[in-house]
Amino acid sequence: MVIALQISSRELEHTKKYPNEKVISLGIGDTTEPLPEVITSAMSDFTLALSTHEGYRGYGAEQGNKTLRKAIAETFYRDLAVNDTEVFVSDGAQCDISRLQAYIDSSVIIGQAGDFQDGTGKYQNIEYMECGPQNHFFPDLSKTPKTDVIFFCSPHNPTGHAASREQLEHLVEFARENGSIIVYDSAYAAYITDGSPRSIYEIPGAKEVAIEVSSFSKLAGFTGVRLGWTVVPHELLFSNGFPVINDFNRIVCTCFNGASNVAQAGGLACLSPEGYKAMLSVVGYYMENANILVDTFASLGLKVYGGVNAPYVWVHFPGSSSWDRFNEILEKTHIITVPGSGFGPCGEEFIRVSAFGRRESVLEASARLKDTFLP
Amino acid sequence: MSLMNQLLTSISSSSSALLGQDHLFLTRPKNVVLPSKKSGLCKCIAAPSTEKTAYKTKVSRNENMGKLQAGYLFPEIARRRAAHMLKYPDAQVISLGIGDTTEPIPEVIASAMAKRSNSLATIEGYSGYGAEQGEKLLRAKVASTFYANLGIEEDDVFISDGAKSDISRLQVLFGSDVTMAVQDPSYPAYVDSGVIMGQTGRYQNNVGYAHIEYMKCTPENGFFPDLSAVSRTDVIFFCSPNNPTGSAASRDQLSQLVQFAKDNGTIIIYDSAYALYMSDDTPKSIFEIPGAKEVAIEISSFSKYAGFTGVRLGWTVIPKELQFSDGFPVAKDFNRIVCTCFNGASNIAQAGGLACLSPAGLEGMQEVIGFYKENTRIIVETFQSLGFNVYGGKNAPYVWVHFPGQSSWDVFGEILEKTHVVTTPGSGFGPGGEGFIRVSAFGHRANVLEACRRFKELYK
Numbered sequence: 001m002v003i004a005l006q007i008s009s010r011e012l013e014h015t016k017k018y019p020n021e022k023v024i025s026l027g028i029g030d031t032t033e034p035l036p037e038v039i040t041s042a043m044s045d046f047t048l049a050l051s052t053h054e055g056y057r058g059y060g061a062e063q064g065n066k067t068l069r070k071a072i073a074e075t076f077y078r079d080l081a082v083n084d085t086e087v088f089v090s091d092g093a094q095c096d097i098s099r100l101q102a103y104i105d106s107s108v109i110i111g112q113a114g115d116f117q118d119g120t121g122k123y124q125n126i127e128y129m130e131c132g133p134q135n136h137f138f139p140d141l142s143k144t145p146k147t148d149v150i151f152f153c154s155p156h157n158p159t160g161h162a163a164s165r166e167q168l169e170h171l172v173e174f175a176r177e178n179g180s181i182i183v184y185d186s187a188y189a190a191y192i193t194d195g196s197p198r199s200i201y202e203i204p205g206a207k208e209v210a211i212e213v214s215s216f217s218k219l220a221g222f223t224g225v226r227l228g229w230t231v232v233p234h235e236l237l238f239s240n241g242f243p244v245i246n247d248f249n250r251i252v253c254t255c256f257n258g259a260s261n262v263a264q265a266g267g268l269a270c271l272s273p274e275g276y277k278a279m280l281s282v283v284g285y286y287m288e289n290a291n292i293l294v295d296t297f298a299s300l301g302l303k304v305y306g307g308v309n310a311p312y313v314w315v316h317f318p319g320s321s322s323w324d325r326f327n328e329i330l331e332k333t334h335i336i337t338v339p340g341s342g343f344g345p346c347g348e349e350f351i352r353v354s355a356f357g358r359r360e361s362v363l364e365a366s367a368r369l370k371d372t373f374l375p
Numbered sequence: 376m377s378l379m380n381q382l383l384t385s386i387s388s389s390s391s392a393l394l395g396q397d398h399l400f401l402t403r404p405k406n407v408v409l410p411s412k413k414s415g416l417c418k419c420i421a422a423p424s425t426e427k428t429a430y431k432t433k434v435s436r437n438e439n440m441g442k443l444q445a446g447y448l449f450p451e452i453a454r455r456r457a458a459h460m461l462k463y464p465d466a467q468v469i470s471l472g473i474g475d476t477t478e479p480i481p482e483v484i485a486s487a488m489a490k491r492s493n494s495l496a497t498i499e500g501y502s503g504y505g506a507e508q509g510e511k512l513l514r515a516k517v518a519s520t521f522y523a524n525l526g527i528e529e530d531d532v533f534i535s536d537g538a539k540s541d542i543s544r545l546q547v548l549f550g551s552d553v554t555m556a557v558q559d560p561s562y563p564a565y566v567d568s569g570v571i572m573g574q575t576g577r578y579q580n581n582v583g584y585a586h587i588e589y590m591k592c593t594p595e596n597g598f599f600p601d602l603s604a605v606s607r608t609d610v611i612f613f614c615s616p617n618n619p620t621g622s623a624a625s626r627d628q629l630s631q632l633v634q635f636a637k638d639n640g641t642i643i644i645y646d647s648a649y650a651l652y653m654s655d656d657t658p659k660s661i662f663e664i665p666g667a668k669e670v671a672i673e674i675s676s677f678s679k680y681a682g683f684t685g686v687r688l689g690w691t692v693i694p695k696e697l698q699f700s701d702g703f704p705v706a707k708d709f710n711r712i713v714c715t716c717f718n719g720a721s722n723i724a725q726a727g728g729l730a731c732l733s734p735a736g737l738e739g740m741q742e743v744i745g746f747y748k749e750n751t752r753i754i755v756e757t758f759q760s761l762g763f764n765v766y767g768g769k770n771a772p773y774v775w776v777h778f779p780g781q782s783s784w785d786v787f788g789e790i791l792e793k794t795h796v797v798t799t800p801g802s803g804f805g806p807g808g809e810g811f812i813r814v815s816a817f818g819h820r821a822n823v824l825e826a827c828r829r830f831k832e833l834y835k
Contacts, residue, residue: 005714030503040496043723044489050686051485058475058684058817062450091536091687091721098547098716148434179433208430223503224722225495226536237429238436247440253447254567255543260536260721261685262488356503 003342004028010326011336018334024365026293027336029157029311029354031221033285035266036278039220042269043262050261060258063249064089064229068264071271072229076189076214080201086233086245088252089267091226091259093187093215099251100183100211100230121345130346133305133316137161141170146178152200153185155192158343158352159314160306162196168203175209179239182210187228190219190283192309207233211244216263218311220270220279227263286311289362290355296366297353300373311355314340318349325351333368439573442584448563448803449473455787456797463795469826471754472797474618474772474815476682478746480727481739484681487730491723505719508710509534509690513725516732517690521650521675525662531694531706533713534728536687536720538648538676543568545644545672545691548705548712553609556588558600560619560804560811562646565612583806591807594766594777598622602631607639613661614646616653619804619813620775621767623657629664636670640700643671648689651680651744653770668694672705679747679772680740681731688724747772750823751816757827758814761834772816775801779810786812794829 007027015023049055063069069084090096114124122128127147129139137159152171155162175182184200192198200210215228232245269275294307297315305314317325322339329335329351340347445451452472460468494500508514515529535541542564551573557565566587569575576585583589588608590600598620613632616623636643645661653659661671676689693706730736755768758776766775778786783800790798790812799815801808816823
């Protein structure tokens with residue numbers, strides 16, 4: 001991500017300027033908590049087995065280990081009629097997004113986006129669906145022109161909003177009317193606390209219009225281990241009736257060679273009863289961080305969004321430039337956040353604060369913010 | 376315990392068994408039409424659906440996907456193998472088809488990965504996102520191990536999850552308007568990824584895809600193309616030691632290639648995945664050739680060195696000197712691709728990679744490579760003793776056997792049927808592979824010996 005590079009270089013600049021200050025990073029959404037042992041020991045056992053005759057494994061199926069595919073289908077899509085044959089294990093959602101040729105940055109690369117227009121801050125051929133407090137962070141679909149593909153992330157990075165069942169029914173209906181394909185990013189589904197839908201397939205009819213992308217990164221702390229999945233339902237067809245899954249399978253077999261078998265061993269352990277429980281307790285740890293951050297910013301008199309269904313807190317500074325607010329926070333409290341404009345034009349006036357971090361750091365950040373900004 | 380068993384019981388490519396060619400059985404969708412907003416009616420159809428009533432989106436299929444001929448080669452081989460095993464459940468099928476490593480990973484490497492896995496459970500040892508270009512130490516070690524004195528630095532090295540993924544990332548880098556040349560025969564990923572990107576026209580039987588420059592590599596030309604007969608293209612994919620022919624280009628030949636690229640302003644993508652299998656003094660890296668840094672990218676992999684076919688680790692080298700026609704450094708764009716379309720190789724795999732390049736790791740890898748080379752020698756000797764013209768096998772773990780005048784799929788089928796040994800038909804690697812069979816030398820020694828015994832029975 002480009003914004004990540006910009007943040008990194010600002011951080012570097014800042015630490016050079018203030019070598020004695022402890023910079024706290026609530027910027028890039030990088031997990032910080034160690035992995036549960038039940039998961040790491042499964043991975044270490046697997047790697048040691050690779051040095052034995054019985055345990056050695058070469059190429060795996062490009063679509064992923066069958067047992068893992070089944071476990072993903074059963075854990076996340078039970079009762080939603082998603083079959084293990086529709087689950088493709090990846091080395092993370094970021095990679096599969098490109099394999100699906102989607103999102104702003106990579107669709108620029110693929111050539112779908114047209115030229116960037118400095119005035120609007122948008123790429124020409126992309127339809128930007130505004131999400132803000134004014135529309136409850138769900139786009140006004142009646143004003144949205146038809147496109148072939150709709151990228152929809154829920155719970156949302158960066159706003160933290162989880163779309164309601166009603167909103168998703170509306171989205172599915174919209175896609176159906178227009179013959180569009182939804183690419184639904186559910187990477188933060190495990191963070192939902194209010195009963196909002198965790199998968200697009202909870203919505204009737206979604207299997208004929210949606211692909212779902214997800215990841216173990218924020219679910220299991222696998223940001224470095226690299227593991228995710230994509231669901232392409234058998235029912236999803238191109239306009240000529242050709243199944244999308246056939247082409248996705250061909251891409252996966254040609255442009256990829258499967259996720260690391262070690263990461264997949266870890267993934268299976270994550271989905272064991274013990275592993276799953278341990279994983280969710282780490283998620284709970286980050287959500288407690290989020291609570292603290294929500295309270296902190298609210299206590300400063302700011303309008304705060306998110307932090308309930310996602311590990312991101314979306315703070316509104318009406319009338320402000322997000323880079324100015326980012327710089328002010330960094331300069332005065334030595335806390336790294338992310339300026340909202342890095343996510344698109346409607347991010348202007350907002351700051352994203354990520355809830356990943358050690359509890360002590362989050363508490364210290366909270367104290368600094370209150371000390372500095374409380375009247 | 377059960378987790379391990381579950382993982383260890385997985386068989387080869389399930390894709391092929393399930394999907395066959397491009398056809399997939401359709402799960403019948405539920406026959407319920409969503410309620411119409413206007414009338415509030417819900418229509419339920421009890422009869423089984425057919426293609427006609429199945430909902431279709433209005434998104435056009437990417438027509439480039441439609442140009443691909445059948446499935447990717449190796450899942451096709453796996454499918455045939457699986458079908459054969461169903462037909463002959465008691466036969467001991469031996470796989471010398473897909474070039475899949477079989478021997479255990481050296482302990483020093485496996486234990487480094489175990490150590491890294493365990494450290495992820497500790498506060499001090501936990502790491503999240505790594506640099507997309509790879510861990511600094513590993514990049515530096517790759518540069519110093521494989522490119523010492525060649526002027527390749529740490530930041531010219533990009534760590535990948537394997538050469539196959541980087542081949543496609545490089546295609547994305549170049550876009551759909553470039554023209555490509557490949558050796559004929561060649562590793563199928565170069566051509567297939569080019570087709571997917573829209574660089575080619577339609578396929579013609581026995582000719583190949585339109586707009587691709589196929590550089591024939593045959594026994595007659597010593598498996599090095601006659602460059603004077605090759606039209607200019609933007610990109611040339613060149614694999615040496617070669618998969619599937621096993622031929623390694625000489626210093627002189629590579630100098631010609633570099634000159635050819637210089638004269639034409641072309642970029643070479645040099646696949647050196649089998650470099651350590653060389654038995655003679657031929658160059659292991661394209662960058663050994665003066666001037667190559669201005670015209671070449673090199674890709675490589677730990678797959679066939681360390682048995683990392685499942686672990687997934689490789690690298691790509693893009694010299695700073697390599698520029699597009701407008702002077703823009705190619706490495707800068709590749710870096711952007713890597714930061715946008717990728718999120719780095721698995722940290723555990725990278726820990727393994729670092730151990731591979733330690734003295735003990737390098738020694739361990741050489742032992743495994745030596746083992747597969749001995750397999751190769753046995754296979755070469757077998758086919759030679761049967762009177763075949765045999766190529767390769769000296770600098771690569773592949774033996775390229777000539778069956779003049781025969782269809783390679785027919786020979787593949789006959790060998791499979793009569794000896795229960797899986798090989799790979801040469802035409803799967805391009806029109807220039809017709810009339811040849813590739814026998815891969817990855818396998819347990821006992822299986823290789825048994826396969827050779829069966830070949831001798833069949834062809835005596």
